[in-house]
Amino acid sequence: MGKVRISSLAKELGIKSNNLIDKCHEKGLTHIKHHANTLDPEQVEMLKKLFRRTPNDSATKKELKVKEAIKVDVKEQKREDKTISQEDKEIKAVQPDKIVRFHKSTPRQKQSTKVAPSKVFWKKKQVGGPSHQKNKGWRERYVEVKKPVVKERESRVIMETPITVKDISSKLGIRANEIITKLLLEHNVRATINQILSEEIVQLLGLEYNVEIEIKKKEASEEYDFVADQVSAREEDKVLRAPIVTFLGHVDHGKTSLLDCIRKTKVAEGEVGGITQHIGAHKVETNGKHVVFLDTPGHEAFTAMRARGANVTDVVVLVVAADDGVMPQTEEAINHAKAANVPIIVAINKIDKPSANTLRVKQQLSNLDLIPEEWSGKTPFVETSAITGAGIDTLFELLWLESEILELKAIPKNPARGVVLEAHLSEGRGVVANVIIQDGTLHQGDIILCGRTYGRARLLIDDKGKEIKETGPASPVSISDFSDIPEAGDKFYVVSDIQKAREIALEKRNKDRETSLAKHQHITLDNLYSMIADGNVKEIKIILKADYKGSVEVLKKALDALSTSEIKVRILHSAVGGITESDVLLADASDALIIGFYVTAEEKARLLAEEKGVEIRLYKIIYDATNEIKAAMEGMLEPEKKEVVLGYVEIRQVYNISKYGNIAGCYVKSGKITRNSLVRLIRENIIIYDGKLESLKVMKDDVREVKAGFECGLKIANFNDIKVGDIVEAYEIQKIARTLSV
Numbered sequence: 001m002g003k004v005r006i007s008s009l010a011k012e013l014g015i016k017s018n019n020l021i022d023k024c025h026e027k028g029l030t031h032i033k034h035h036a037n038t039l040d041p042e043q044v045e046m047l048k049k050l051f052r053r054t055p056n057d058s059a060t061k062k063e064l065k066v067k068e069a070i071k072v073d074v075k076e077q078k079r080e081d082k083t084i085s086q087e088d089k090e091i092k093a094v095q096p097d098k099i100v101r102f103h104k105s106t107p108r109q110k111q112s113t114k115v116a117p118s119k120v121f122w123k124k125k126q127v128g129g130p131s132h133q134k135n136k137g138w139r140e141r142y143v144e145v146k147k148p149v150v151k152e153r154e155s156r157v158i159m160e161t162p163i164t165v166k167d168i169s170s171k172l173g174i175r176a177n178e179i180i181t182k183l184l185l186e187h188n189v190r191a192t193i194n195q196i197l198s199e200e201i202v203q204l205l206g207l208e209y210n211v212e213i214e215i216k217k218k219e220a221s222e223e224y225d226f227v228a229d230q231v232s233a234r235e236e237d238k239v240l241r242a243p244i245v246t247f248l249g250h251v252d253h254g255k256t257s258l259l260d261c262i263r264k265t266k267v268a269e270g271e272v273g274g275i276t277q278h279i280g281a282h283k284v285e286t287n288g289k290h291v292v293f294l295d296t297p298g299h300e301a302f303t304a305m306r307a308r309g310a311n312v313t314d315v316v317v318l319v320v321a322a323d324d325g326v327m328p329q330t331e332e333a334i335n336h337a338k339a340a341n342v343p344i345i346v347a348i349n350k351i352d353k354p355s356a357n358t359l360r361v362k363q364q365l366s367n368l369d370l371i372p373e374e375w376s377g378k379t380p381f382v383e384t385s386a387i388t389g390a391g392i393d394t395l396f397e398l399l400w401l402e403s404e405i406l407e408l409k410a411i412p413k414n415p416a417r418g419v420v421l422e423a424h425l426s427e428g429r430g431v432v433a434n435v436i437i438q439d440g441t442l443h444q445g446d447i448i449l450c451g452r453t454y455g456r457a458r459l460l461i462d463d464k465g466k467e468i469k470e471t472g473p474a475s476p477v478s479i480s481d482f483s484d485i486p487e488a489g490d491k492f493y494v495v496s497d498i499q500k501a502r503e504i505a506l507e508k509r510n511k512d513r514e515t516s517l518a519k520h521q522h523i524t525l526d527n528l529y530s531m532i533a534d535g536n537v538k539e540i541k542i543i544l545k546a547d548y549k550g551s552v553e554v555l556k557k558a559l560d561a562l563s564t565s566e567i568k569v570r571i572l573h574s575a576v577g578g579i580t581e582s583d584v585l586l587a588d589a590s591d592a593l594i595i596g597f598y599v600t601a602e603e604k605a606r607l608l609a610e611e612k613g614v615e616i617r618l619y620k621i622i623y624d625a626t627n628e629i630k631a632a633m634e635g636m637l638e639p640e641k642k643e644v645v646l647g648y649v650e651i652r653q654v655y656n657i658s659k660y661g662n663i664a665g666c667y668v669k670s671g672k673i674t675r676n677s678l679v680r681l682i683r684e685n686i687i688i689y690d691g692k693l694e695s696l697k698v699m700k701d702d703v704r705e706v707k708a709g710f711e712c713g714l715k716i717a718n719f720n721d722i723k724v725g726d727i728v729e730a731y732e733i734q735k736i737a738r739t740l741s742v
């Protein structure tokens with residue numbers, strides 16, 4: 001028990017605060033002077049003992065008698081409940097010395113209700129009614145009700161995400177309705193009682209209710225605790241698994257052709273007669289070693305998957321055409337791979353072409369920090385041709401080498417888990433999900449929990465179109481049947497209990513619905529400082545797009561220079577051109593800001609940014625960009641101030657009050673005027689004075705606002721030169737978050 005206020009304890013004891021204060025003084029607690037003063041738990045106990053009477057006390061005996069007498073039997077009570085009128089639902093505290101009398105009470109009640117106790121709450125009820133034979137007419141009766149328990153609010157609470165309005169209400173002891181109203185009126189957030197709130201809003205509510213809320217993030221895996229229990233993590237159970245590879249690169253540089261070439265040569269080699277199935281990925285085996293290639297090349301698909309939280313790719317093969325060299329999307333692909341921290345192997349393709357210039361490609365890539373191993377760099381390079389098949393074997397060797405370096409391991413004896421690559425409804429097979437197993441082994445008949453859906457792996461089909469009974473780590477497989485269509489990027493887990501899978505899937509569905517309302521809060525210049533201060537941000541990631549290469553370079557340097565010892569500014573991607581969907585995807589997946597210099601965002605990109613909550617800032621002056629980021633890092637970014645006219649008020653009379661000054665008798669012509677309005681006195685279209693209101697009254701009462709069509713009296717602070725016919729313009733300064741546009 002924490003400290004208790006005098007007023008709360010007095011209420012609990014059913015006595016007046018002053019009586020309790022007197023008792024405190026008697027007991028030497030002379031510092032207690034006011035009903036808002038607080039008592040320690042020991043002091044509370046001591047005082048409670050003093051006021052608590054034993055059953056032998058005469059007053060208490062009487063109370064018991066009264067209670068006994070007015071006990072209403074359950075049946076009668078139920079009948080009475082139906083007849084309670086609204087006004088009788090008031091809760092009354094009966095004073096100790098008052099006698100409770102009933103209208104037309106029965107003789108038994110008359111005898112026993114001379115004195116009402118002092119310590120309990122009573123509810124006045126109307127009972128009976130015309131149908132009562134003995135006591136016709138309505139009677140009034142007091143029945144005891146439970147006293148509301150006043151919960152002491154803690155000054156610091158720990159809450160685990162996701163946090164709903166209901167959670168805050170019960171944790172802070174504040175009515176949910178009050179919170180909902182506050183969110184709507186003060187924060188413009190529409191919330192239901194089960195609404196999951198963003199962390200920012202939770203913290204804000206904490207501040208406003210004077211409670212420090214520590215938010216504990218629930219790990220996604222905790223949701224699957226019961227699955228994790230079955231998982232072995234022993235080193236001796238681990239085996240090397242095949243790397244999962246994605247091809248990235250500029251348009252037409254040969255990504256698809258290379259994939260086709262591998263499929264034709266290697267798949268045919270390994271599985272005679274197998275027909276390649278497009279199930280999102282395919283596994284290739286040569287000399288007993290495997291590599292898994294994802295079917296969808298390109299950095300958009302790669303980053304979109306990552307934005308959904310699924311980092312499936314272990315290694316990126318960057319395809320650069322030997323004749324074309326490094327092109328804009330080559331750079332983009334490099335930056336997408338780097339932002340995902342995925343290692344890159346470079347395939348210089350189309351070497352069969354006479355115009356091929358591999359040396360130039362190596363030089364260009366070296367300038368982008370991808371230095372070939374033969375030049376003492378760290379990036380493996382291979383020269384390939386999708387037409388002749390040259391270099392494919394070397395590419396495989398490099399991929400295996402990379403998987404050994406990365407120590408890609410899995411535990412085949414574990415229950416399977418992985419990621420959905422694609423899912424659809426198939427005639428005859430029901431819901432089909434093409435997945436990649438990242439760990440464990442999937443068996444036919446396994447129960448699967450997959451995002452918001454669940455089911456049994458009734459039919460397993462591999463990438464060669466063969467029905468299989470089981471498949472291990474790093475294998476693409478097509479599974480049916482699920483309760484619903486999962487989404488690409490959803491994680492799946494094999495679980496032991498279908499009922500539990502159903503429950504979790506349902507719970508996730510509900511949570512997702514609500515979480516989508518509490519938009520994920522990406523980094524913005526407005527929240528940057530608080531995020532830094534909270535220790536949530538150690539790095540500001542930026543995607544930079546500008547009109548010329550020169551501007552990109554200058555801005556890059558200027559932004560890099562903003563890095564401090566605590567906060568690093570990292571340019572994830574910079575390029576010439578407008579802001580594209582791919583930039584927004586990258587920002588979404590990496591929690592980055594997008595900065596545009598003399599460029600705008602494509603409409604699709606702008607809409608996607610709005611949907612994902614990614615901030616795009618557009619500038620025309622380099623100094624503005626660097627200065628704003630610096631200011632935001634230092635928490636100095638002032639919101640833009642906008643003047644909003646509230647209404648116009650005409651002065652119709654002037655009253656001079658000595659010692660006080662001139663009071664204007666007014667009529668609100670349009671809009672409204674509020675007590676906190678700023679005001680301008682306008683005479684013949686000229687602003688005579690700009691200042692504040694000192695008072696705003698209707699008749700003699702101070703009011704908060706007066707609307708159009710009503711009269712009021714007002715006094716302008718520190719200004720007396722008012723005349724009949726003057727116009728008072730009421731306005732306010734609204735602070736709005738700054739968004740700069742070109």
Ligand SMILES: Nc1nc2c(ncn2[C@@H]2O[C@H](COP(=O)(O)OP(=O)(O)OP(=O)(O)O)[C@@H](O)[C@H]2O)c(=O)[nH]1
Pocket residue numbers: 249250251252253254255256257258297298349350351352353384385386387388
């Ligand atoms: N000569 C030669 N042509 C190639 C090679 N690889 C691809 N091509 C040709 O280049 C063109 C584009 O190849 P794709 O495989 O479609 O290129 P991509 O990178 O997948 O292109 P997008 O899917 O549009 O991004 C096709 O006409 C291919 O036949 C190669 O190694 N040598």
